[in-house]
Amino acid sequence: MDNNVKSYRKPYVRPVKANWWTDRSFYIKYMLREGTSVFGLIVALEFLLFIVAILLNPIQGAYFITNFFANPIVILVNVIALISVMYHTYTWFNLMPLVVRMFKSKEPTDTKLIPAKLMVIALWFAWVIACVVIGLVLAFIR
Amino acid sequence: MAEKIMKFSVARYRPETDSEPHFQDFEVPYIHETSLLEALNYIKDNLEPELSFRWSCRMAVCGSCAMMVNGVPKLACKTFLRDYDPNKVMKIEPLANFPIERDLVVDISDFIEKLERIKPYIIPAEKDKNKPLTEGYLQTPQQMEMYRQFAQCINCGICYAACPQYKLNKDFIGPAALTLLYRYNIDSRDAGARERMKIMSQDEGVWSCTFVGYCSQVCPKHVDPAQAIQLGKKASAIDYVIKMFKPGEE
Amino acid sequence: MDIVKADVAIVGAGGTGLRAAIAVAEQDPSLKIALISKVYPMRSHTVAAEGGAAGVVGADDSLEKHFEDTVAGGDWLCEQDVVDYFVAHTTEELFQLEHWGCPWSRKPNGEVNVRRFGGMKVPRTWFAADKSGFHMLHTLFQTSIKYPSIKRFDEHFVLDLLEEDGQIKGVVTYDIQNGVCRTIIAKSVILATGGAGRAYSFNTNGGIVTGDGMALAYRHGVPLRDMEFVQYHPTGLLGCGVLMTEGCRGEGGILVNKNGYRYLQDYGLGPETPVGQPKNKYMELGPRDRVSQAFWNEQQKGNTIKLPLGDAVYLDLRHLGADYLHERLPLICELAMAYAGVDPAKDPVPIRPVVHYTMGGIETDGKTATSKPGLYAAGECASVGIHGANRLGSNSLVETIVFGKVAGDEAAKYSKTVKFGNEDNLVKQAEAAVLKATKLFDGKGAESCSKIRHEMGDSMEEGIGIYRVEETMQKTIDTLADLRKRYKNIKIKDTQGRVFNTEFLNAIELGYTLEVAECMAHSAINRKESRGSHQRLDGPNGAYKERDDKNFLKHTLATYNGDDAPSISYSDVKITRFQPAKRVYGAEAEEAEKQKKAMEGNK
Numbered sequence: 001m002d003n004n005v006k007s008y009r010k011p012y013v014r015p016v017k018a019n020w021w022t023d024r025s026f027y028i029k030y031m032l033r034e035g036t037s038v039f040g041l042i043v044a045l046e047f048l049l050f051i052v053a054i055l056l057n058p059i060q061g062a063y064f065i066t067n068f069f070a071n072p073i074v075i076l077v078n079v080i081a082l083i084s085v086m087y088h089t090y091t092w093f094n095l096m097p098l099v100v101r102m103f104k105s106k107e108p109t110d111t112k113l114i115p116a117k118l119m120v121i122a123l124w125f126a127w128v129i130a131c132v133v134i135g136l137v138l139a140f141i142r
Numbered sequence: 143m144a145e146k147i148m149k150f151s152v153a154r155y156r157p158e159t160d161s162e163p164h165f166q167d168f169e170v171p172y173i174h175e176t177s178l179l180e181a182l183n184y185i186k187d188n189l190e191p192e193l194s195f196r197w198s199c200r201m202a203v204c205g206s207c208a209m210m211v212n213g214v215p216k217l218a219c220k221t222f223l224r225d226y227d228p229n230k231v232m233k234i235e236p237l238a239n240f241p242i243e244r245d246l247v248v249d250i251s252d253f254i255e256k257l258e259r260i261k262p263y264i265i266p267a268e269k270d271k272n273k274p275l276t277e278g279y280l281q282t283p284q285q286m287e288m289y290r291q292f293a294q295c296i297n298c299g300i301c302y303a304a305c306p307q308y309k310l311n312k313d314f315i316g317p318a319a320l321t322l323l324y325r326y327n328i329d330s331r332d333a334g335a336r337e338r339m340k341i342m343s344q345d346e347g348v349w350s351c352t353f354v355g356y357c358s359q360v361c362p363k364h365v366d367p368a369q370a371i372q373l374g375k376k377a378s379a380i381d382y383v384i385k386m387f388k389p390g391e392e
Numbered sequence: 393m394d395i396v397k398a399d400v401a402i403v404g405a406g407g408t409g410l411r412a413a414i415a416v417a418e419q420d421p422s423l424k425i426a427l428i429s430k431v432y433p434m435r436s437h438t439v440a441a442e443g444g445a446a447g448v449v450g451a452d453d454s455l456e457k458h459f460e461d462t463v464a465g466g467d468w469l470c471e472q473d474v475v476d477y478f479v480a481h482t483t484e485e486l487f488q489l490e491h492w493g494c495p496w497s498r499k500p501n502g503e504v505n506v507r508r509f510g511g512m513k514v515p516r517t518w519f520a521a522d523k524s525g526f527h528m529l530h531t532l533f534q535t536s537i538k539y540p541s542i543k544r545f546d547e548h549f550v551l552d553l554l555e556e557d558g559q560i561k562g563v564v565t566y567d568i569q570n571g572v573c574r575t576i577i578a579k580s581v582i583l584a585t586g587g588a589g590r591a592y593s594f595n596t597n598g599g600i601v602t603g604d605g606m607a608l609a610y611r612h613g614v615p616l617r618d619m620e621f622v623q624y625h626p627t628g629l630l631g632c633g634v635l636m637t638e639g640c641r642g643e644g645g646i647l648v649n650k651n652g653y654r655y656l657q658d659y660g661l662g663p664e665t666p667v668g669q670p671k672n673k674y675m676e677l678g679p680r681d682r683v684s685q686a687f688w689n690e691q692q693k694g695n696t697i698k699l700p701l702g703d704a705v706y707l708d709l710r711h712l713g714a715d716y717l718h719e720r721l722p723l724i725c726e727l728a729m730a731y732a733g734v735d736p737a738k739d740p741v742p743i744r745p746v747v748h749y750t751m752g753g754i755e756t757d758g759k760t761a762t763s764k765p766g767l768y769a770a771g772e773c774a775s776v777g778i779h780g781a782n783r784l785g786s787n788s789l790v791e792t793i794v795f796g797k798v799a800g801d802e803a804a805k806y807s808k809t810v811k812f813g814n815e816d817n818l819v820k821q822a823e824a825a826v827l828k829a830t831k832l833f834d835g836k837g838a839e840s841c842s843k844i845r846h847e848m849g850d851s852m853e854e855g856i857g858i859y860r861v862e863e864t865m866q867k868t869i870d871t872l873a874d875l876r877k878r879y880k881n882i883k884i885k886d887t888q889g890r891v892f893n894t895e896f897l898n899a900i901e902l903g904y905t906l907e908v909a910e911c912m913a914h915s916a917i918n919r920k921e922s923r924g925s926h927q928r929l930d931g932p933n934g935a936y937k938e939r940d941d942k943n944f945l946k947h948t949l950a951t952y953n954g955d956d957a958p959s960i961s962y963s964d965v966k967i968t969r970f971q972p973a974k975r976v977y978g979a980e981a982e983e984a985e986k987q988k989k990a991m992e993g994n995k
Contacts, residue, residue: 008571008890010157011241011249016309023213027306030354095353098369099376101288108282109500111719158888175631175701175731186894187842192886194894196431198598201634201727203526204435220730243569244892251569254432254546262534264493273491275484280502286495293495293527297434322534329493 039084153235179218195246205298210235215303238303260323265334285330292325301357314350317357317367324370348374398426399807401578405429406436407792408771409584410532415800417539430549441525442637444517445789447482466780467924468972474758474777485793494531508642511679517786552825560766561813564822571890575822579807587750587772591909593849595747596635605773607904615949617775618752620916626683628746631701638785641676649695659686681782684745706740751779760799770799781924837883861930865917911950
């Protein structure tokens with residue numbers, strides 16, 4: 001098409017505000033979900049710290065860890081982290097079924113997918129089992 | 143039947159004379175069945191003939207009349223005044239994340255270009271290229287069900303208005319186009335998945351999505367683009383791993 | 393003015409326009425195609441078609457049966473040679489769409505499934521749930537992207553055709569988004585602009601279905617044929633007119649009056665078939681004209697249900713069960729819920745007949761060529777001759793692709809035999825057309841466009857409805873003549889707007905629709921008989937209530953006369969082998985079939 005065509009267009013592009021995510025509760029929840037991953041990071045760093053401490057010196061390391069956890073600020077941070085990570089888990093468990101699209105059977109006429117709810121329940125079930133196993137292992141170590 | 147009155151604040155923008163959008167107020171009588179589209183047509187017929195908006199089918203299948211209703215992207219023809227508080231003002235704006243052309247009309251050419259880019263057609267396998275017109279492919283109901291939901295998109299653009307990633311990065315191919323890409327990839331008649339993988343896996347493809355999920359929430363046809371994109375990510379990741387072990391294969 | 397050149401220009405990008413464009417591109421990739429549409433292609437009204445598309449596949453079916461259903465359904469006003477071509481090419485076109493990705497509903501073994509439809513002897517309607525038009529349109533649009541020679545002019549509105557030495561040589565368009573005019577010089581032009589249902593107030597059609605192409609051809613001297621035949625679909629949602637597909641009845645839905653009585657058995661469609669066991673050509677599976685007419689009669693008898701939005705009867709689908717309804721008729725469930733607040737699985741749906749389709753249109757030969765060299769027409773805007781006085785459901789969706797392809801092939805061939813018109817001459821014409829259109833911008837008028845539109849719609853409902861009498865038809869004719877006068881004095885408020893000036897656009901559309909409406913009314917008043925969708929209640933001793941093959945086994949032609957009413961003339965109907973007979977359904981049809989077989993046996 002000719003480039004010398006006159007156009008009367010003057011499209012208006014709306015500016016993107018920095019606080020766009022406060023417009024809808026859905027976006028706020030999304031930002032919260034993403035924000036909770038920061039606490040996931042903190043927990044991971046804690047673990048890393050412990051491992052390094054134990055590897056450097058098992059006795060002093062264990063002493064350090066015990067002291068570290070006695071600190072009220074650390075306790076507070078870990079309580080918040082627990083809640084955050086639980087929320088993160090909750091949101092991810094709700095989203096997980098979307099990535100799995102499975103039919104109830106292999107019959108060519110079966111058009112019913114395994115319902116998302118069932119998968120969410122299965123995930124929480126697996127979570128509970130994992131918690132119990134870890135708890136038992138820890139109890140055994142002591 | 144008693145008529146009620148709804149108050150509207152409708153965004154206006156005339157490129158020939160205005161430098162930015164402003165709002166104009168209207169009052170429209172309505173009954174239980176009145177849709178927002180009918181209200182807008184009432185305004186155009188009786189109050190303000192200048193007001194421009196796209197519409198056609200009135201039955202939520204042509205995808206023309208998407209706009210923001212109190213900040214939520216919706217089809218005007220499938221939005222009913224009865225669901226809104228008559229003591230408040232309904233705020234009507236053009237579809238978010240697209241440039242405003244005039245009043246409630248936005249420029250969707252970027253979205254259309256993306257639909258065209260993802261090769262949205264059957265790319266047949268070599269053996270099927272000259273299939274005679276006296277027979278079809280065999281496709282079981284289950285094989286069809288794999289993609290059926292993702293083929294329901296009416297190209298209204300609502301998911302683009304809902305997507306923060308598209309808001310921040312206009313290069314993102316976006317929900318509807320990526321869904322259509324996935325729809326063709328999993329059609330049992332198609333053999334073009336490898337060709338489309340490059341488009342899907344590029345930076346503007348599925349990996350630009352952070353799974354906000356609002357697109358699926360607002361989709362008027364329950365297409366669930368977020369799901370299609372996550373399934374696309376899975377396919378893209380598997381493809382990446384395969385390429386690590388079998389480099390050079392296209 | 394901006395000038396674009398193309399070998400073939402196609403106006404309209406619905407099912408027909410897209411199929412035509414692909415046909416041209418496949419025939420010769422070197423041909424340049426301009427695909428012009430006033431909306432983005434997937435907004436075209438093909439999108440709203442629900443039920444399906446007819447194509448013979450079953451072992452119990454034959455081309456002859458489809459031919460007979462179509463010709464009898466059209467009350468013998470069909471061009472029989474064209475119907476022969478049509479039925480012979482439906483199935484391959486439907487398979488073509490299947491190859492292109494259309495999600496036709498399937499049988500358990502993976503083959504394409506078919507459903508029952510009104511007026512058809514055997515199930516032969518291919519369907520994609522109840523969104524057949526939607527899936528066909530999107531499949532065609534998406535497939536068209538594959539062909540680089542198809543250049544789309546989306547949101548371009550055609551203001552006029554360009555003519556040179558009696559040949560059509562291009563179109564002049566208003567580029568809605570850029571607010572400028574653009575001349576498209578072409579060797580051949582295909583009109584594929586759809587119907588004109590918006591001439592009526594209560595219709596199933598989208599806002600864009602304003603008869604643009606019909607008016608364009610008409611103004612250039614091409615007759616509009618059989619325009620009196622306007623189809624009322626029996627089942628539109630009360631209030632808004634949104635379509636409840638005939639597929640509802642094909643799947644087993646029933647129609648009942650206020651007493652819960654299946655009234656169709658009183659109108660030559662009986663005897664009553666068991667609920668949930670639909671039988672082809674019986675009861676609810678009668679043809680659309682008959683079923684709509686039955687509603688009118690029930691209304692006269694006071695048997696309809698009085699609701700705040702008007703009189704209705706019930707479409708009852710409850711016995712089909714929620715699961716089946718959601719599989720076969722998901723859109724119907726969604727629409728009934730949204731627009732009538734009724735869940736079809738739990739409650740009957742209030743419906744009434746609603747204007748749906750224009751059987752008539754631009755007169756073409758069996759190969760879609762009009763009387764103007766270089767101008768082709770196909771789809772609902774055309775009268776290629778397959779629908780006669782009443783179209784059978786699911787014949788029009790498949791018409792779009794069968795004759796879309798023919799139009800594409802023919803226009804492509806023609807474009808290779810001619811040269812482009814003289815550019816200066818055509819641009820001058822284009823400028824004159826733009827000047828004429830933009831005269832509306834002087835802002836001096838006094839008439840309201842929307843008022844004229846509403847008066848036109850109401851007057852058409854009143855005079856050119858399901859049943860017609862001379863007196864009210866004349867009233868409508870007078871009203872339309874007056875509205876055309878008033879139209880010359882309309883006021884455009886937005887005289888500055890160039891980009892997306894929908895007020896201007898709608899005004900031009902209204903001019904088109906008014907002229908098409910006038911053709912419908914004049915064609916109707918002159919047809920002094922009852923045939924298919926054209927039913928009269930008057931005449932000396934009620935003579936016009938019957939079909940009159942002696943005088944009216946003819947096509948009506950309405951020819952443009954400037955500001956005056958169209959002149960009406962007639963042309964012959966092509967009858968090859970199926971002689972006119974009484975149009976019968978239900979038990980009567982079975983009886984007739986038996987007699988026919990007996991006669992053949994005797995020979």
